[in-house]
Amino acid sequence: MNGIHDVGGMDGFGPIQREDNEPVFHAPWEGRMRAIHTLVRRKCHIYNTDESRYYVERIDPVYYLSSTYYQNWLLRMETLLMERGVFSEGELQEKMDQLCPSFGYQPDLHRRVMPPTPSTQRKFVIETKTDAEPQSEPKFLPGTLVKTKKVSPLGHTRLPRYVRGKQGVIEKMNGHFILPDIRVHQGIDVYQPVYLVCFEAKELWGEDAYSKDKLYIELWEDYLDLGGVQNEQQ
Structure with a gap:
């Protein structure tokens, strides 16, 4: 989709700030976030890689650019798991209050920064034949x-x-x-x-x-x- 994530060919974002001896994770919770995502996707099969990418694409552009890489991952996973019925927003808020009472959980955060795609005359996906053979012969040859x-x-x-x-x-x-x-x-x-x-x-x-x-x-x-x-x- 045409979102802020698709920045190929764009400029004006300033230079990339390289961090000397950058660690794999900047905080312990980021490593846990990565591990949970892998378990949920590969072992529990609650969502697949393409679905997880789509949910990142739906994030509000201001939130997307002002958040860290794993903050966007966390928002994506929370939203996906709530929509899949794994837990409710109320249960999430209750757990957050237990872990960090001073955090100030925002109950409308997911609806604000992960809005549903509006319905318009534009297509959602590219047209294709869904009944095509699994290993169909390629249409194009090298050099085409x-x-x-x-x-x-x-x-x-x-x-x-x-x-x-x-x-x-x-x-x-x-x-x-x-x-x-x-x-x-x-x-x-x-x-x-x-x-x-x-x-x-x-x-x-x-x-x-x-x-x-x-x-x-x-x-x-x-x-x-x-x-x-x-x-x-x-």
């Missing part, structure tokens, strides 16, 4: 000129905004993988070919880009159409 679809879905997608509507060349096919868009919103595992696609820097960033730079990115088949002037005229 392709163009990414210029879409603006409300829901989850792994098609970055900065490559939409751009032309590239298929480098190779990397196997069949579950299409995240459909998995998140319809709960269906649709396997599709995933291609390594090469884009010229000038195609993405314009004439000011260095002529020898290239970008390689893995993209699902439904994100791509045939490219080139000849194919566009057909």
Whole structure:
């Protein structure tokens, strides 16, 4: 979806502040957060990786940018577990009052910073065939000129905004993988070919880009159409 998380190709955020000898976790709770997330996802199977990404994408942009990496993880997990019926917001508030009475839990926090996506005429996901063969033959061969679809879905997608509507060349096919868009919103595992696609820097960033730079990115088949002037005229 078109959220603040999709910052590829954007600038104006200032320099990256590197921390010398940065620890894996800055506080013990971050390590516990990572462990709980792994257990909930891989052992309990309460949600999958694509669902967890979508919930981070839904976070209010101001909260997202002003919070730490694991604070966003915590908000995501709390919201997912409440929506899955593992515990209620009242139970969460009661536990927070026990652990840290001075914290001042905000009962409306999740509704404020994780609002539901509004219903509009725009599509939630990219169109696809949900009854396709699990190991369908790839549509594109190495060397094929392709163009990414210029879409603006409300829901989850792994098609970055900065490559939409751009032309590239298929480098190779990397196997069949579950299409995240459909998995998140319809709960269906649709396997599709995933291609390594090469884009010229000038195609993405314009004439000011260095002529020898290239970008390689893995993209699902439904994100791509045939490219080139000849194919566009057909």
